[in-house]
Amino acid sequence: MSRGFVKEDDQEVIPMVPPRADLPEGVTNYVTRIGMKELLDEKEALINEREQLGHHDEKERRIAFNHINAKLQLLTSRINSAKIVESANQPPNEVRFGAVVTFKIGDDTKLNQYQIVGVDEADVAKGKISFISPIARLLIDKKVGDKAILKLAKADRVFEIMEIGY
Template sequence: MSRGFVKEEDQEEIPMVPPRADLPIGATNYVTENGLLKLLNEREKLIGDKELSHQDNEKEQRIAINLINSKLQLLSERITSAKVIHLEDQPKNEVRFGAQVSLLIGNAKSPQEFQIVGVDEANISENKISFLSPIARALISKKVNDVATLQIGKEDRLFKIVGVRYDK
């Protein structure tokens, strides 16, 4: 039947699914083992939510399930494309993917610590930065006592590496 003959109130809304963290076309989806585990746990939670989804009316039920299915599809694409980097295989004296890096930023007296992780793991409140971020790109391949420079606006910000380690 043509959509022209369907009552407006009977038409279902297409659920708006928030996009996942940006991963540029052609970029490898690197993840830590913990990052992959988080993605798999997120998928299990969504599957559980789908099974437990009980709405009062059929239309709301379909919309809720469509939303979960859309999120699952995006998540499955990320899981399928994930390339796990095993931290024990990383060079211990060099900043690479998965590194916990202690930095003196500018003239700071005490270091701050960040971990370089995948785009889905990145969370600045947990001091986890994406490997695609400008700061991570400036730090990659550096060693302890090296200084990375990042231009922020018209100012150069200096990041002195005071420690590198790889924790699971």
């Protein structure tokens, strides 16, 4: 039958689900143990939300159900590709994945502190940056006292490592 003979109300709405945090093709999906727990908690919350869907309007319920399933599919894929990195196995005197790095920028006396985490965990407001971010890539493998230089259009920005913790 031609789509021209189908009522508009019978057409299924395809849910638009925003993609998860960017993880470039071929890059391992590293996560901290806390990051993996957050992903699993998010999955459980979505499953619970799906189970709690009301039955008031069948079409709205079906749309919501499909939207949650689409989000679950993306999340499950991310969980299945995750590789937990144990902070205890990292060299304590080098910046690696999971490290909490304290540094100063240039001559500024103010100290900055960020933890290097997986793409799904990253949240600058919480002091967590993705391991694929330019700053994290710049800091990886550095030791206390080392300086890393970020080349910018107008001037270079120098990061001096003051402390490393796990």
